Amino acid sequence: MSPLALGSLTVPTPVVLAPMAGITNAAYRRLCAEQGAGLYVCEMITSRGLVERDSTTLKMLVFDELETTRSVQLYGTDPAYVGKATEILCAEYGVHHVDLNFGCPVPKVTRKGGGGALPWKRGLLAEILRSAVAAAAPYDVPVTMKTRKGLDDDHLTYLDAGRIAQEAGCAAIALHGRTVAQSYSGQADWEAIARLVEHVDIPVLGNGDIWEAADALRMVEQTGAAGVVVGRGCLGRPWLFRDLAAAFAPDGLAGRAGSRPTLPTLGEVAAMMRRHAELLAEHMGEERGCKEFRKHVSWYLKGFRAGGELRHSLALVDSLAALDPDEPFPVAELGTPRGRQGSPRERVVIPEGWLADTDGTRLHLTEDTTETTGG
Numbered sequence: 001m002s003p004l005a006l007g008s009l010t011v012p013t014p015v016v017l018a019p020m021a022g023i024t025n026a027a028y029r030r031l032c033a034e035q036g037a038g039l040y041v042c043e044m045i046t047s048r049g050l051v052e053r054d055s056t057t058l059k060m061l062v063f064d065e066l067e068t069t070r071s072v073q074l075y076g077t078d079p080a081y082v083g084k085a086t087e088i089l090c091a092e093y094g095v096h097h098v099d100l101n102f103g104c105p106v107p108k109v110t111r112k113g114g115g116g117a118l119p120w121k122r123g124l125l126a127e128i129l130r131s132a133v134a135a136a137a138p139y140d141v142p143v144t145m146k147t148r149k150g151l152d153d154d155h156l157t158y159l160d161a162g163r164i165a166q167e168a169g170c171a172a173i174a175l176h177g178r179t180v181a182q183s184y185s186g187q188a189d190w191e192a193i194a195r196l197v198e199h200v201d202i203p204v205l206g207n208g209d210i211w212e213a214a215d216a217l218r219m220v221e222q223t224g225a226a227g228v229v230v231g232r233g234c235l236g237r238p239w240l241f242r243d244l245a246a247a248f249a250p251d252g253l254a255g256r257a258g259s260r261p262t263l264p265t266l267g268e269v270a271a272m273m274r275r276h277a278e279l280l281a282e283h284m285g286e287e288r289g290c291k292e293f294r295k296h297v298s299w300y301l302k303g304f305r306a307g308g309e310l311r312h313s314l315a316l317v318d319s320l321a322a323l324d325p326d327e328p329f330p331v332a333e334l335g336t337p338r339g340r341q342g343s344p345r346e347r348v349v350i351p352e353g354w355l356a357d358t359d360g361t362r363l364h365l366t367e368d369t370t371e372t373t374g375g
């Protein structure tokens, strides 16, 4: 497997940590990066929030001292804000990669024409992408976009989005093989990823339902994707990046059926949990860090016998000592989904009349300053 080339940026292992709002902050990115090699994308921030120097937005825009490649995902619906925000990221934050979010399925976002709803307006999509690419060009920073298949099966947008991204000068396009209507339910459609690979000349990054390193290899084999984007599979399992690095290593286990996943004992899991909490506390202060850590507890302990009561009290990090350090990894968990799954939406919430035309260049969509739902 070749390194992933994003414009002038080379990612030796073609693996990307998916931007996940509320998850992929500096602490979590560091934890994952310590396990493997790849590109670790910051949680999504809004263009308007950055341009207007909103304090919540700026707090999310922190990098670990060891983070040598700074990668940030922007959300936006207005070419002017997205361009300006891209410039700020390059000029003031020294980022090396900017990704744009066109996949968020959350009704609050699609209702205003943002996230996964936006690619329906091909003209507006092109304007936003061109604006970001132009702003990043003087800094030689690659811009990528991340999207879904479309609104629903009757309103697919990903092939047009791929062509538009390529024409706008994007360095790659990442495709989550689900529609907005599917949200996180069902199975990601890897065939759509393969079709997009056929359709464009820029690198395509495949995303959806990679639970093990073997899944990543299978996705690349089946789709021809230039790399993979991994989201929920690494929740409570930063070790997955170690397995991915081994699987994609040039002389590594790639293609060999025998690649074995890392199986930490409960003691090792507890040590990782403690480190995660400590890193969060370091970056956010103890109180907020511990609060943030709570959402990770059940992911780390998934499948282990540690009972519900203990999991609950683990919100208080000190209870980690109560875990049996020798309990082996629950192998039945391997290959199974983790994180949100949910059910499909009956109807995608979009602005009135949204489907009437596919251009949207004269639209002025209201930019949200504090949107933090992301995915």
Ligand SMILES: Cc1cc2nc3c(=O)[nH]c(=O)nc-3n(C[C@H](O)[C@H](O)[C@H](O)COP(=O)(O)O)c2cc1C
Pocket: 018, 019, 020, 021, 022, 023, 043, 044, 073, 101, 102, 103, 104, 146, 176, 207, 208, 209, 210, 229, 230, 231, 232, 233, 339, 340, 373, 374, 375
């Ligand atoms: C908690 C959570 C937050 C997410 N936030 C974002 C986000 O901010 N931006 C984005 O493009 N995708 C976001 N996503 C979607 C993921 O990046 C990814 O596309 C999706 O989870 C499918 O990949 P997976 O099957 O590997 O999880 C989020 C997903 C989750 C579970």
